[in-house]
Amino acid sequence: MARNMHLPGLLVLLVAGLAPGIRDSLGAQDPGPGPPELKEVFKLFQIQFNRSYSNPAEYAHRLDIFGHNLAKAQRLQEEDLGTAEFGVTPFSDLTEEEFGQLYGNWRAARKGLEMVREVSFERQKEWTPQSCDWRKAHVISPVKNQGQCRCCWAMAAAGNIEALWNINFKPSVEVSVQELLDCGRCGDGCIGGYVWDAFITALNYSGLASEKDYPFRGRANTHRCLAPNYTKVAWIYDYIMLPRNEQAIAEYVATQGPITVIINSERLQHYKKGVIKGTPSTCDPWYVDHYVLLVGFGRSKVEEKGTEKDLSSSNRPPRHSTPYWILKNSWGADWGEEGYFRLHRGSDTCGITKYPITACIQNPGKKPVSCPP
Numbered sequence: 001m002a003r004n005m006h007l008p009g010l011l012v013l014l015v016a017g018l019a020p021g022i023r024d025s026l027g028a029q030d031p032g033p034g035p036p037e038l039k040e041v042f043k044l045f046q047i048q049f050n051r052s053y054s055n056p057a058e059y060a061h062r063l064d065i066f067g068h069n070l071a072k073a074q075r076l077q078e079e080d081l082g083t084a085e086f087g088v089t090p091f092s093d094l095t096e097e098e099f100g101q102l103y104g105n106w107r108a109a110r111k112g113l114e115m116v117r118e119v120s121f122e123r124q125k126e127w128t129p130q131s132c133d134w135r136k137a138h139v140i141s142p143v144k145n146q147g148q149c150r151c152c153w154a155m156a157a158a159g160n161i162e163a164l165w166n167i168n169f170k171p172s173v174e175v176s177v178q179e180l181l182d183c184g185r186c187g188d189g190c191i192g193g194y195v196w197d198a199f200i201t202a203l204n205y206s207g208l209a210s211e212k213d214y215p216f217r218g219r220a221n222t223h224r225c226l227a228p229n230y231t232k233v234a235w236i237y238d239y240i241m242l243p244r245n246e247q248a249i250a251e252y253v254a255t256q257g258p259i260t261v262i263i264n265s266e267r268l269q270h271y272k273k274g275v276i277k278g279t280p281s282t283c284d285p286w287y288v289d290h291y292v293l294l295v296g297f298g299r300s301k302v303e304e305k306g307t308e309k310d311l312s313s314s315n316r317p318p319r320h321s322t323p324y325w326i327l328k329n330s331w332g333a334d335w336g337e338e339g340y341f342r343l344h345r346g347s348d349t350c351g352i353t354k355y356p357i358t359a360c361i362q363n364p365g366k367k368p369v370s371c372p373p
């Protein structure tokens with residue numbers, strides 16, 4: 001444990017945040033050494049996320065890691081300049097290294113990726129809506145869980161393709177992530193990858209099969225690409241990189257649909273909810289390692305750090321208002337804000353502007369669709 005951590009105060013907060021049922025099911029047995037309050041919270045964590053350990057030594061090891069992670073979450077909480085809350089998550093019994101090995105993108109995790117050609121798109125007007133949330137248009141598929149396969153790149157690309165397809169053609173397709181893993185040119189997609197490889201696969205096989213026909217198995221089978229076996233349900237004609245400019249990105253998302261971005265994921269292991277706002281020193285914008293789907297943006301009314309309030313509930317003008325991006329992650333729906341998270345908009349938080357990349361899908365007969373506010 002970090003010596004200067006205020007454990008009891010933090011524990012009260014954590015325990016208070018749990019459902020009464022879980023709180024009541026706290027057992028009285030003492031499974032081993034360690035600070036008693038910490039063991040109680042750890043027990044809640046084990047119940048909430050169905051975690052058991054094979055022997056007392058493993059239990060003690062995980063308890064120790066859990067304690068370190070609570071201290072780290074508290075440090076992140078103090079550092080954060082937005083409204084984010086950090087604490088117990090499904091990943092609280094993993095070290096930073098283990099978390100990186102299980103969920104990091106080994107191929108992409110380095111400073112600076114090779115360039116993709118950047119295009120400027122035709123900016124339609126100097127006006128962007130205040131908010132946009134494509135989830136409300138029912139074009140986004142349910143949150144997935146990449147599990148032990150480091151395929152955030154394929155999950156984000158699939159989410160991008162299906163959202164654009166659904167916006168342009170209406171039917172709600174869900175495309176096969178497994179096809180991207182089995183049929184890519186770079187071998188095992190579960191050790192990480194780049195979104196453009198997913199788009200190249202979709203182009204090469206003239207589209208993607210459905211998730212239903214070719215379901216996610218959690219590991220790549222590169223010797224057995226079944227792309228030709230199934231009917232294609234969505235296809236793309238190109239992919240592009242947008243300008244590294246948050247205003248231009250907002251305009252594109254509002255008028256065209258969700259895009260993929262790659263960010264520095266370091267703070268996400270301990271994230272619970274709210275808007276994360278880092279600085280280049282607390283969240284290095286050049287160390288981007290995790291692909292996610294950018295599905296919209298908005299602005300929260302914040303009275304003070306840590307409390308978000310709806311403006312309508314107060315007559316006073318808000319002291320600060322925090323602009324944010326809404327992002328879909330692929331770590332299951334019990335992480336973050338039901339599988340989603342928010343990053344501060346306007347400060348390149350965690351490198352969000354470094355590689356804004358999207359597939360291109362077009363339906364010439366499409367009626368204009370606008371992003372729900």
Ligand SMILES: *[C@@H]1O[C@H](CO)[C@@H](O)[C@H](O)[C@H]1NC(C)=O
Binds near residue numbers: 050052
């Ligand atoms: C809890 O985990 C065990 C294995 O550790 C598994 O057999 C069981 O199905 C899990 N229960 C739930 C509700 O996920």
Ligand SMILES: *[C@@H]1O[C@H](CO)[C@@H](O)[C@H](O)[C@H]1NC(C)=O
Binds near residue numbers: 183184205
């Ligand atoms: C394109 O698809 C063919 C099979 O149709 C495959 O042999 C080839 O390796 C693929 N190329 C890439 C770049 O994925």
Ligand SMILES: *[C@@H]1O[C@H](CO)[C@@H](O)[C@H](O)[C@H]1NC(C)=O
Binds near residue numbers: 226228229
């Ligand atoms: C896929 O298609 C090939 C060639 O038609 C066939 O031999 C194979 O059995 C099919 N596999 C599955 C899983 O449908």
